Amino acid sequence: MTEDAHHDASRRNQLRAAALEEMLKFERRESEFRKKDREERAADLHLPLDEIKVH
Incomplete structure (x- = not known):
């Protein structure tokens, strides 16, 4: 592998990791937002969130 190709591959891997x-x-x-939103809606509707299995 030439030095340029190695540099390009290295840069691509860094970008992919980032x-x-x-x-x-x-x-x-997003997961935290959905959880908070679900809890707020349950509170507004007075739903017992602990008893409801949310996936």
């Missing part, structure tokens, strides 16, 4: 990290951060924030 994109994956950002995607995981987004998914965690």
Whole structure:
């Protein structure tokens, strides 16, 4: 592998890792948002969230 090709592959791997990290951060924030939204809606409707199995 030439030095340029190695550099390109290395850069691509760094970008891929950064994109994956950002995607995981987004998914965690989205999950927390959905959980909070679900809890707020349950409170508004006076639903016992503990007794309801939410997947």
